[in-house]
Amino acid sequence: MSTELTDLSLLELSNRLSEGTVTSRDATEACLRRIGEVDGTVRAFLRIDAEGALARADAADARAREGARLGPLDGVPLALKDNFLQEGRIVSAASKMLEHFVAPYDATVVQRLEGAGAVLLGHVNQDAFAMGSSTETSAFGCTGNPYDVTRTPGGSSGGSAAAVAAREIYGAMGTDTGGSIRQPAALTNTVGLKPTYGRVSRYGVISYASSLDQPGPLTRTVADAAAMLQVIAGVDEKDATSAPHAVPDFSAHLDRGVEGLRIGFVREHLGDGVDPEVRDALLAAAEAYEAMGATLVDVELPYSRQALATYYLIATAEASSNLARYDGVRYGHRAASPEDLNALYARSRSEGFGPEVKRRILLGTYALSAGFYDAYYVKAQKVRTLIRGDFDQAFQKVDVLMGPTSPVPAFKLGEKLEDPLAMYLMDVFTLPCNLAGLPGISVPCGFTGGGLPIGLQLIGRPWDEAGLLRVAAAYERHAPHHRRAPTL
């Protein structure tokens, strides 16, 4: 029974909660049981708040009995990436630095999810401070890919993706700075949506790179992602970069299909370094869209070749500053008996941060330091303008862009950990989207012969998540790969 209940999609569960055929307590207990059964292998959850979740589930059930459900998320168990602050709970960004940090306030996203009745079950693993593409830089161990637990679920939102794929939870929040929602979604046969920069408030989300970070949902279906986005989207006075744009009904056009739409096919994204099975899957998806009535148009994004360098210079520069607050004074790890202030800083930070975080802080500090600022940081910001220009031009011709989310399927844990550049290449197709602030989504696009998931990435115009979700939903209906659950 429990397996069946956890196999439902978020909205399927929501419908049953509305009908009264299932209670939120049933669903929550089913998730807890499922976690008990499989999380020893998947290792997605860092902390579980069973007691709090069950109390919230009971409250949701009481509302349901009175016919007063707050909306589609009311009573639905969800998980948070470990960088969403939830008052009174430990939130660590999967780092030793914040291992014992108890959040003194709620992230806006957490407030909105709780306000919509969601049952927040706990925090899931990630790369430390969201820096990584495999969830291996977590200070608390790596997470396994439910489709092959010896492989990575991707990252940095790997715990969110793995938990959703493993049917431990109905949906999870992630954050995407250079692909950290979409790439793990691609590697775990889930849907991962990065909204337009500014669509979702970043307040209360532990920052990696402020001008690129954007929270978004990971779910098993496109409609589920739309339902979660509906709740978390919208302007927030606490985030000056959140957009005052009206929030449309993201589910309104999910069934409209792609007839008459123009889809840009990014040829560069099928070049060198792309796994042949990934390439074949993408070509098949393109054919499917044509069969559904869309027009495929070849599109060039010439400057996207510069995206990797541009991204790493900007992201690490911002990160070097964002992570300066971890100094062992007000919270976080503090070195034992430092001899003076500088020792307090240097030792606390060196002990509290892992190697990847330190590497990025050093790179970012270098890029901002006197004598190098213009050559690296300012140059990267100028190239960023050009990358944006590529997209502006492309969207004059097409409604949406398509390509692979990740050049390769899930790799073995440990395989790329020692080679930062190889790891950075994992995000080569996702990060242009962040540099340009555009919405992007990864949807299941089939499997390799070895049974590893492949992701299709779609990129939309600014603020057009609804259009993006519509195109994603059409493919999902045509090729329902999401139904293929992992065997755990």
Added chain:
Amino acid sequence: MSRLTLDTVRHVARLSRLALTEAEEEATRKELEAVLAAMDAIAQVPTEQVEPTSHALLIGALWRADTVRPGLTNEEALANAPQARDGSFAVPRVIE
């Protein structure tokens, strides 16, 4: 572009308040050098007429009304502090 010296690595580590052992200094130098070499690609992109982008899509900024909001109590403020005394955060003595 510039190739990294150990001195630069030490300077950057000092600015970042990160303590590196000698072995780490050399390892960091090599790693950063490799990463920077990969970054060199953008140096070739002509950008004379290009304005830098610091925010990809920015609309209007939000401003806040000048109204007091409840904050944290002293206890809450210090709850996560590794060392606190007399309602304050304690650090090794600073010499100005």
Added chain:
Amino acid sequence: MPIADFQPVIGLEVHAQLLTDTKLFCGCPTSFGAAPNTQVCPVCLGMPGVLPSLNAQAVRFAVRTGLALGCRVREQSAWSRKNYFYPDLPKGYQITQFERPICEGGALVVDAPSGEIRVRLHHIHIEEDAGKSVHDAEGGASLVDLNRAGVPLLEIVGEPDLRSSEEAAEYLKALRDVLMYLGVNDGNLEEGSFRCDANVSVMPKGSKTLGQRVELKNINSFRFVRQAIDYEIARQVDVIESGGTILQETRLWDTVRGETRAMRSKEDAHDYRYFPEPDLPPLRISPELIESERAQLPELPRALRQRLMSQYGLAADVAGVLTSDRALVTWFEETAALTPDARRVANWCQGELLRVLKETGTSLQALKMTPAMFARLLQLVENGTLSQNAAKDVLDEMVRSGREAQVIVEEKGLGQINDEGAVAAVVDEVLGAHAAEVEKYRGGQQKLFGFLMGQVMKALRGKGNPQLVNRLLRDRLEG
């Protein structure tokens, strides 16, 4: 070369706390003197995940100040991060403005004793304040209080147009007056809401090349401004005279020792790694905002002083005292409008009124006496009902009780005796009782007039109208 052969060159950077109710980027209060870390929230503590949200009032105040000082207000300015580690800087960076500050250019004209000085402004920008550390705690610790962290500051950066410590002090006073008139700053140096750093260099007189400048910090009174700058000028001249070179450094004014010393914490060469603040969009100032602030600009101290002099015929020093407090000028003008003698009003305002306010610890705002009541008091002096001295006592009582002058005069019987018949009777009585003195007076001992006058006033218990007593006495002695 003696010190007189050197030309000091001074530029001041002023940090003025904006008079907002809340901090620059969060809703915490800005009031002074609260217990440590009780005016804090996740944002100003630099907790993980927090973001700045900009206080609109701080922006308006900055625009207002820029317009008052003749600056160009940028349509679009930018926020930057200044990165450095210090315990009172919670985020490890200060949000400030660097490449594109909100205001540029402008100048402040100062009337100094040495003449008119025009100090050009380089720019004005908005930034957040840091917290405060107490270093002398036992156990070798410093204790960090973040109540101040995030308080909005206006940094007003002047060009090096000042040539002496006196000019520097005059400029600071004038700038402080302007900010207080604008209602953007409370001018309180002791509480640190108006602070100043000085860049000081010396060069041989007649030279065109500026000397190496040294930055002085921690100057928190007008007296210290002069002392610190004078000390630093003398120190630099000494160094140069003994063949040394001036180092580019930041020095701290030590109020106890009366000297400047190099700051330890600033020893390592700083690389602040300024870059655009990604958490805040560029700051756009609409033409509407500029126009609405321009329309509300008050009359500024210098213009007001000039008007008081020309409109009411006041002396420069009297006008100067009045304009040191905008509320005092208002009080003066409201009173002057009700009385014929504006100069008398001005003298009373700058003298007795300020004295009684000080003695009773009251402010103009809290005063129970209205300008109309004050005008009626002065009217009693004007028409001879009250002597100057009696009027001072009445004023004291009015301030204490808030009652009308006339009521107090009647109750205490303080009014002057102006009845000619009554005074004449007393004069005759006194002259009769001092026949010997009268004789001597008439014999040429003129100074006995004062004695006789005193006897008459004594007999009238001090309330006789002096002019009347004088006239009647003289009539009788000479007649």
